[in-house]
Amino acid sequence: MSRKKWIMKSGIIASILLLGACTESDLEHEDETTQTELKQTEKKDTNQNTSTNENSDEKNKSTSEDNEEANNSNGTAEDEETHEIDQESLEVDVENPSSLAVLANKKYSLPEDYTPENLKTVDVPTVLPNPEIKQMRKVAAEALKNMFDAAEKEDIILYARSGYRSYDTQVQLFKNYAANHGEEAANKYSARPGESEHQTGLVMDVTSESVNLQITSDFGETKEGKWVKENAHNYGFIIRYPEGKSDITGYVYEPWHLRFLGKELANQVFDSDLTYEEYLIEKGVDIEIQ
Numbered sequence: 103m104s105r106k107k108w109i110m111k112s113g114i115i116a117s118i119l120l121l122g123a124c125t126e127s128d129l130e131h132e133d134e135t136t137q138t139e140l141k142q143t144e145k146k147d148t149n150q151n152t153s154t155n156e157n158s159d160e161k162n163k164s165t166s167e168d169n170e171e172a173n174n175s176n177g178t179a180e181d182e183e184t185h186e187i188d189q190e191s192l193e194v195d196v197e198n199p200s201s202l203a204v205l206a207n208k209k210y211s212l213p214e215d216y217t218p219e220n221l222k223t224v225d226v227p228t229v230l231p232n233p234e235i236k237q238m239r240k241v242a243a244e245a246l247k248n249m250f251d252a253a254e255k256e257d258i259i260l261y262a263r264s265g266y267r268s269y270d271t272q273v274q275l276f277k278n279y280a281a282n283h284g285e286e287a288a289n290k291y292s293a294r295p296g297e298s299e300h301q302t303g304l305v306m307d308v309t310s311e312s313v314n315l316q317i318t319s320d321f322g323e324t325k326e327g328k329w330v331k332e333n334a335h336n337y338g339f340i341i342r343y344p345e346g347k348s349d350i351t352g353y354v355y356e357p358w359h360l361r362f363l364g365k366e367l368a369n370q371v372f373d374s375d376l377t378y379e380e381y382l383i384e385k386g387v388d389i390e391i392q
């Protein structure tokens with residue numbers, strides 16, 4: 103892979119952002135680190151797959167991502183700075199794990215030793231007990247809080263299900279999936295370590311009581327899912343895996359998987375009506391598609 107770097111001039115902003123792509127795959131719907139949780143996850147996956155099949159072929163051929171958990175927390179301020187696109191200048195590198203624009207997918211793997219700085223436990227309602235997955239990079243965690251608060255004012259109650267997942271957690275998730283479903287299925291439905299966007303600390307899978315706090319494509323049809331689709335970009339998030347785009351993103355429709363890009367970039371991607379990969383390509387970023 104070639105490294106791409108772009109320099110963004112401040113102020114101007116916005117418009118030109120670049121970034122890296124990330125796709126993810128995470129072990130399919132699993133989540134957690136514990137066995138119990140894993141079992142629950144499998145159920146979810148099954149449900150999801152089933153519904154997916156009903157809804158589209160896309161899902162059949164793509165991986166879905168999402169799983170959950172992680173723990174750490176350090177942090178402090180780097181993310182915030184990066185978040186401000188109108189800074190003097192911002193160098194964006196799709197292969198720089200610390201960049202809000204980092205690309206993490208089957209073509210662009212995150213380093214095994216990469217752990218985001220400034221991980222923070224999110225201050226919003228969560229679903230699972232694993233402390234690791236309740237974390238996000240500070241700037242993303244704060245944006246998530248703002249989004250959840252805004253949603254609540256409109257009687258939209260959201261829950262955070264799975265955020266940061268460490269490389270090691272992904273290793274375990276993949277192994278467990280392979281053990282239960284076979285290597286082939288694991289390759290198809292589970293993200294390999296380093297290939298999950300959740301390792302960036304910039305992702306949160308959200309859900310609602312209307313879908314029993316699960317991660318399912320049905321979420322996209324709920325009032326909560328529709329609110330997220332219409333408003334997430336205003337808080338810096340995009341729905342990373344839109345419906346009908348699995349051939350580009352590599353993942354099935356995941357209305358619950360929100361990737362933080364910062365407000366400016368998220369708005370740009372939203373307005374383009376393109377997937378993140380397509381947006382990057384349109385901006386001249388030389389990235390490889392799955």
Ligand SMILES: [Zn+2]
Binds near residue numbers: 128167168300306359
């Ligand atoms: Zn996810």
